[in-house]
Amino acid sequence: MRILVINSRIYSVEYELLEFPHEKIIARGRIDKIGDEGAIIDHIIEDREEEKIVRPVHSHEEAIGVIVEILTHPLFGVIKSKKEIDAVGHRVVHGGEDFHSSCLITKDVIEGIKRNIELAPLHNPFNLKAINASMKIFPNIPHVAVFDTSFYQRMPERAFYYALPLHLYKLYRIRRYGFHGIAHRYCLETVCKEMQVSSKRLKIISIYLGEGSSITAIKHGFPIDTSMGFTPLSGLVMTTRCGNIDPEIIIYLCKLGYKIVDVETLLHQESGILGVSGVSDNMKEVIEEAKKGDKRCKLAIELFVYSVRKYIFSYYGILEGVDVIVLTGGIGVNSPYIRERIFQNMGFIGLRIDKRKNEKVTGRIGRIDGGRSKVKVFIVPRNEGVLIGREVFRVVKGRKG
Numbered sequence: 001m002r003i004l005v006i007n008s009r010i011y012s013v014e015y016e017l018l019e020f021p022h023e024k025i026i027a028r029g030r031i032d033k034i035g036d037e038g039a040i041i042d043h044i045i046e047d048r049e050e051e052k053i054v055r056p057v058h059s060h061e062e063a064i065g066v067i068v069e070i071l072t073h074p075l076f077g078v079i080k081s082k083k084e085i086d087a088v089g090h091r092v093v094h095g096g097e098d099f100h101s102s103c104l105i106t107k108d109v110i111e112g113i114k115r116n117i118e119l120a121p122l123h124n125p126f127n128l129k130a131i132n133a134s135m136k137i138f139p140n141i142p143h144v145a146v147f148d149t150s151f152y153q154r155m156p157e158r159a160f161y162y163a164l165p166l167h168l169y170k171l172y173r174i175r176r177y178g179f180h181g182i183a184h185r186y187c188l189e190t191v192c193k194e195m196q197v198s199s200k201r202l203k204i205i206s207i208y209l210g211e212g213s214s215i216t217a218i219k220h221g222f223p224i225d226t227s228m229g230f231t232p233l234s235g236l237v238m239t240t241r242c243g244n245i246d247p248e249i250i251i252y253l254c255k256l257g258y259k260i261v262d263v264e265t266l267l268h269q270e271s272g273i274l275g276v277s278g279v280s281d282n283m284k285e286v287i288e289e290a291k292k293g294d295k296r297c298k299l300a301i302e303l304f305v306y307s308v309r310k311y312i313f314s315y316y317g318i319l320e321g322v323d324v325i326v327l328t329g330g331i332g333v334n335s336p337y338i339r340e341r342i343f344q345n346m347g348f349i350g351l352r353i354d355k356r357k358n359e360k361v362t363g364r365i366g367r368i369d370g371g372r373s374k375v376k377v378f379i380v381p382r383n384e385g386v387l388i389g390r391e392v393f394r395v396v397k398g399r400k401g
Contacts, residue, residue, distance in 0.1 A: 151181030350374030
């Protein structure tokens, strides 16, 4: 079965064409700067030179058509016709409490995604644009929605309720939803496959460190807590987001004359690594400046690392021990410098990393724990496309009986 996976964002669309059940990536790519006359298309085929195309792409609807055009192109395409695609999988950021698992997209499902736009106004509308365009181009094949939030729908009540008046939950659905669920589930499945152990036997802390960062405690295959909450703003210090702060700060700033829209921008786009360092939201650049002696960059890294360590120790207690810690995301996979600082002096919980392994394992699956470590530490590059493909294959196969 050939499955096209679509991940639509505000100004970009990522795509992967996969062969199942072998989980082979046939081609993948990304269209950036949607809405621009000079949109940039990166198209990658295994064992071939990357194609870079610059052309106008005015909308997400147009972007889906461009993806089909590229995949069927006589020079750098990989299929002769769109008829060779058997199903389409769509990443949908927010399913609220309506969707506990991946599902075939119907009119009712589209209405459910619309109902949750108010919970993810910067994501769900663009997910829907890609879904509607794809269903017009591929009207006769199944389309499957895979939700970022559904992984967390089995969290215990004590983990997802806030200590606010309960009517706010009932009226406005204010609760902890969790995000990066597709990435954390991919890490869970990958670790179990590498260890050849059932998830029911493991206690795992999964750490996603990238532009956004989150951490999830997983016990016997299911998440029992996660750092992101009602929105992806809470939890760890991130590249431009503040993570956990005292909510009274927002009230205080508004009393000083800040408009709520300006506070929202400050917390989401001007805080975190960028706000503290004053240099960049790129961790690599901040590390370089810290090594040169920049005090603000050093402080930004310390805050980032400290927030991760706090959650690790908290989740170690909640899980009553841990068997595996797994890191993913751009920083988690590619920065031995940050990893070494996160895991220093953790011998008292049975965790020791091997410095040589830590330096060598970048950009690939591997382990960095030392020989005497009781806790295994995996590095797993993110690949939501494969997980989405698995879900599509499962749903479609189940539909066929």
